[in-house]
Amino acid sequence: MEFPFRGDHPRSERIRRVTNLSKIRLHQQGTWFLYLVTICFSIAVGLLTELYRQMSERQSVEFEKKKAELALYKAQINPHFLFNTLNTLYGLMLAQSEKAEAAFVQFIHLVKYMYTRATQDKVSIAEEAQYIEQYIELQKNRLDESRTQVDYTYENDHACPNAQIAPMLLITFVENALKYGTSAHEKSLIRIRLQVKDNTLCFIAENPIVNPRPADKAPGIGIANCRKRLELLYPSAHKLNIQEQDGWYKVELEIKLSA
Numbered sequence: 395m396e397f398p399f400r401g402d403h404p405r406s407e408r409i410r411r412v413t414n415l416s417k418i419r420l421h422q423q424g425t426w427f428l429y430l431v432t433i434c435f436s437i438a439v440g441l442l443t444e445l446y447r448q449m450s451e452r453q454s455v456e457f458e459k460k461k462a463e464l465a466l467y468k469a470q471i472n473p474h475f476l477f478n479t480l481n482t483l484y485g486l487m488l489a490q491s492e493k494a495e496a497a498f499v500q501f502i503h504l505v506k507y508m509y510t511r512a513t514q515d516k517v518s519i520a521e522e523a524q525y526i527e528q529y530i531e532l533q534k535n536r537l538d539e540s541r542t543q544v545d546y547t548y549e550n551d552h553a554c555p556n557a558q559i560a561p562m563l564l565i566t567f568v569e570n571a572l573k574y575g576t577s578a579h580e581k582s583l584i585r586i587r588l589q590v591k592d593n594t595l596c597f598i599a600e601n602p603i604v605n606p607r608p609a610d611k612a613p614g615i616g617i618a619n620c621r622k623r624l625e626l627l628y629p630s631a632h633k634l635n636i637q638e639q640d641g642w643y644k645v646e647l648e649i650k651l652s653a
Contacts, residue, residue: 479504479529482536493535500532508562516558519595523548523588526568530586533572542576543583550590557590557651560627564588566616567599567645574643575601593651600644624649 479501486494507525511517530546537544568586575584584601617636624632624647631650637643 479532482533485536491535497532497535500528500535504528504532511561514561517561519550519557519559519588519590522559522561522564523550525562526565526586526588529565529568530572537576538578541578541581544572544586545583546586546588548588551592554590554593554651557593557595559595559649559651560623563620563623563627564597564647566620567597567647570616570645571599571601571643574603574605574607577604580604590651595647595649595651597647597649598645600642603638603641603643 483494483497483501486497504525507521507528511521511525527546527548530544534544571584571586575582580602582602582604585598587596587598589596621634624634628649633646633648635646637646
């Protein structure tokens with residue numbers, strides 16, 4: 395008959411206690427780990443929420459800034475347009491031209507478009523093309539068509555029938571061509587082309603420089619205004635190239651239109 399060793403029972407008890415302590419410590423460590431993970435996650439969520447809030451505020455401020463800047467540039471278009479057009483009408487009246495009455499009717503249509511469409515963010519390209527044509531027809535009243543010819547064409551492949559553009563964005567280039575490309579003493583041909591193809595707007599205006607700006611006269615704000623509007627409205631979707639070479643002034647503009 396075998397008798398158990400006296401120390402066996404206490405030793406087993408110690409082993410159980412050590413095992414239990416290890417389990418308790420492991421449980422405590424697991425609890426602390428989960429607590430730390432929860433704290434870190436909460437802090438991360440808080441930081442991301444604050445970052446998102448700051449980014450949203452910054453974008454909102456930037457949007458309002460751009461909106462105000464666009465409104466300023468758009469507001470500058472109207473006086474510029476009115477001055478040039480009224481100057482044409484004034485010249486017709488001084489000359490007692492029979493074209494004056496028809497020119498006033500055309501002027502009314504242009505002003506109506508300007509005040510009903512210029513306040514909008516976008517207009518159809520067809521409307522803008524018609525507006526350009528009406529403006530050219532009005533300006534022809536002051537031109538001697540035996541010396542100055544204006545060739546204007548508009549083409550649309552209708553791949554994007556609802557394509558739109560910012561209003562009165564192209565008219566400054568047309569005004570510029572008719573201002574510096576006409577003369578009472580020299581013959582000139584002004585070519586203006588507007589085309590919509592493959593979801594891209596292509597605009598070309600070219601004219602001989604027969605009526606150059608005086609050297610002592612500062613350049614106008616029209617072209618600079620257009621550049622700014624293009625940068626704000628189509629920051630990565632446009633290409634503008636303006637060249638003055640061999641007595642010719644040429645504007646080439648491409649705008650990738652929204653689908």
